[in-house]
Amino acid sequence: MKIIISKISFLGVCLFIFASCSSSDKSAPYVPSNIPDKVKMPDWIFSPSIDSGIAAAQCVIFSGNISLDQQEVTAKGRASLAQQVNVRVKVMDKVFQDKTEVDGKVSAGNVFQNVSTQLTDEIIVGSKLIRTDFGEIDKTTYLCGMVAISPEETKKLFDAIVNDAKAPSTNAQDKDILYQEFKAYKAHQELSTALGEAPAK
Numbered sequence: 484m485k486i487i488i489s490k491i492s493f494l495g496v497c498l499f500i501f502a503s504c505s506s507s508d509k510s511a512p513y514v515p516s517n518i519p520d521k522v523k524m525p526d527w528i529f530s531p532s533i534d535s536g537i538a539a540a541q542c543v544i545f546s547g548n549i550s551l552d553q554q555e556v557t558a559k560g561r562a563s564l565a566q567q568v569n570v571r572v573k574v575m576d577k578v579f580q581d582k583t584e585v586d587g588k589v590s591a592g593n594v595f596q597n598v599s600t601q602l603t604d605e606i607i608v609g610s611k612l613i614r615t616d617f618g619e620i621d622k623t624t625y626l627c628g629m630v631a632i633s634p635e636e637t638k639k640l641f642d643a644i645v646n647d648a649k650a651p652s653t654n655a656q657d658k659d660i661l662y663q664e665f666k667a668y669k670a671h672q673e674l675s676t677a678l679g680e681a682p683a684k
């Protein structure tokens with residue numbers, strides 16, 4: 484039992500980290516070069532992506548009941564999406580604070596984080612399971628799924644966060660910069676640090 488839990492935990496951490504680089508990158512999927520021989524997973528599991536949206540991948544041990552396993556993988560995927568959005572919003576706050584400091588204005592702290600939780604929860608509920616496949620780790624079969632927030636819902640979430648935050652001095656140009664950061668999701672180091680790992684260089 485401890486071995487199985489350990490494998491699931493390891494896989495979840497890997498998928499969460501790899502998801503950080505996946506927003507709208509149309510290049511070849513990132514696949515780690517040091518995957519053990521006992522791990523056989525589709526490439527998209529390691530780099531879930533949806534153009535201009537937000538995607539996350541999760542896997543669960545296949546029980547033989549696809550319907551139940553899909554529900555579980557969707558729930559876990561939505562939890563990963565919520566974590567992703569949380570880090571994206573932290574990046575927005577940092578960008579906004581840096582800009583206000585450069586402009587000589589007083590930053591109001593975590594402007595966007597203060598309003599993001601409820602808005603994120605509402606959007607996450609509408610996220611969908613858009614892809615599934617089977618994988619294998621040490622002869623144990625997994626059902627893996629990609630859960631995503633559509634580009635339209637991603638933009639809707641961003642707009643709602645900015646509007647509800649009522650951030651001072653957020654003009655159209657500032658808002659566009661924040662949106663590009665939110666979509667690009669340049670938070671891989673923040674994610675790695677949050678998971679207790681050394682930041683990527």
